[in-house]
Amino acid sequence: MDHAGKQDAQAEMISTPFRHTIFWYLAITLASLWSAPTLAQNQSNPLVIVPNRLSNSFTIPRYQDIVRDVQRTGQTNLQIDAPSSSLPGAKGITGAVSQVSTVSSALDVFLTDSANLKASADEIARIVSNEPADRHSVLYDLQKRYQSSNRPYKLTIARSISDFVISTDTFGPVAPVQTQAVAAPLPVNEAIAADLKQAAGSPVRWFDEKSAQLMASTTVLESAAVRSPVAAPLSKTYANVVSQFIKAVGVPADADATQGYINAAAKFKLDYAAQWPKIKNDAIARQAAADAYNGLARQRVLKAQYGAMTNFSPLSYEQVFHFSRYVVSLRDGSGNICSGIAISRRWIVSAGHCFTNRSWRDVRVQFDLDGLGKASRPLQILDQWPDPAPGSKNADPIDFAFLRIEEDSIVSAAYNDLESKVHAQPYNAEPLCLQSVPVTYRQPVFAVGHPMGLVKTVHDYAYVWFPFKIDEELYNRMGSEIFAQAYKIEKEIGRTSYAESVKKEFEAAYGKTERIEDQVFRYYFDATNGSALRPSFGIDTDTSGGDSGAPVFDRASRCLVGIFSGGQRDTLSASEVSWRLHEIATPISEILKHMRSTNRTQTAGNRVLDADELAARDELLSRLNEVSDLR
Structure with missing residues (x-):
């Protein structure tokens, strides 16, 4: 993304000594070389400034300092080549640039194709103008904030890639290489576009420009709070998220600003789950909260918090x-x-x-x-x-x-x-190893079986989405997240009340409760194999008929956590699939509990067991105890 560099934001991003250093380097080289400079730019190569000769005052150690400073600040979108291969680091700093290059000096110099920036600004204006008042994106908040901020800095906008100038009120103007560009404050939407492009191109690449319109405006929850007071606490929490987001966009290379945004988003997620019992029966509040949650879930820097990451040695x-x-x-x-x-x-x-x-x-x-x-x-x-x-x-x-x-x-x-x-x-x-404690929410698992009677297959990259046993806190967290996912689907497919039906199904699946001392636990039961409600947990494996009885292992410890017992029909079409359609397994913890309460002499028809048969059953019980919870 392009960035209209700005005086106050980039001044925070790059230290003052470095700004002067890079300015002096560019000033000296451009001023001393402008008689015959080489400026190359095309769609596949970075912007390259090649000095034809070095000023006497520009020493080799100074060049090395600049290279190190540029590398430290992560400015990888500028390539500066020295004329002599004898210079250490003469290859300079290279980064991928198509139409944009940003150089920071005492007064930010922004070098870009102005048509590209204007196109992005026009797109922002189009998006915001077409959004319903109660469904604004965060772009709306950016517009309001930038209109009221009276941002004083000026940015140098080139009329084309070949037109640029470097100027400063400290050291005086440097003669332009070709045609002097016009320095002027950016219009609001262009300033927003420039900042979004800068954030997307920051060294840590924590932001994706297109995801901005997926993130809900504060007006979504604010409007809901006016109509439904139960949404007010979440509205306040979310306002802080957006405030931290705008700050992070303004200083995209500031790790503290980015972390502030991440922390605010994590706090909103926790509050969303905590407030779920109060908002889940209020359609206005729960839908507005789901919109905010879903928008955050699609932001790049929050992926590890909101998604299920698969990282295995x-x-x-x-x-x-x-x-x-x-x-x-x-x-x-x-x-x-x-x-x-x-x-x-x-x-x-x-x-x-x-x-x-x-x-x-x-x-x-x-x-x-x-x-x-x-x-x-x-x-x-x-x-x-x-x-x-x-x-x-x-x-x-x-x-x-x-x-x-x-x-x-x-x-x-x-x-x-x-x-x-x-x-x-x-x-x-x-x-x-057999895991005698129930599986947890989003626990990574894999199954190994013979689908449809074929060769042995590993069903990997699977997660537990419906644990067998959960407490009330996790019940609220899961309920809030599941509703948000279903509400996103409802809006995408246009199926009225789909999210509400999913909410009811979820609550029915965990309808059995038990109080242990002062804590309430809920249990997941599934009846797909018959009329009985059997202890189960839901996993998103792509298992089939013939996999029944297959072991389900924890992906991290490799302990056996369940026995696959069934799921959705194998003829299910892709268009019929939703988050709710999962395969199920019997918890090994419940199997162990059942076996320990079963009489060792039990048989069908009261068949009498001989000594060897009884010894074999004792051997099984001993083996189950031996391999339980080894890790």
């Missing part, structure tokens, strides 16, 4: 592969039906609904422990516990199945090799 991908090798497929006479994961050499955990209208005796388990698709032979299931599997009937309150398989020399050898890599160099794999 290379080592984590080795661990993903390691844990994928424990994953198995479940098969019957028709082919692959589900997925699962080996807890030990003899015990597998999968989804209970995989055994709806199907006996475990008719199902086989197949390993792929080498991770190369070379599967073992299908192994027979010898026991299922509990039996029948919870989730195999519609009324069952939870969905999981533990399966004991026959011993196999090939599988045992591969399993032993896999376990030998735990903490062994150079692989340094981690042992299997």
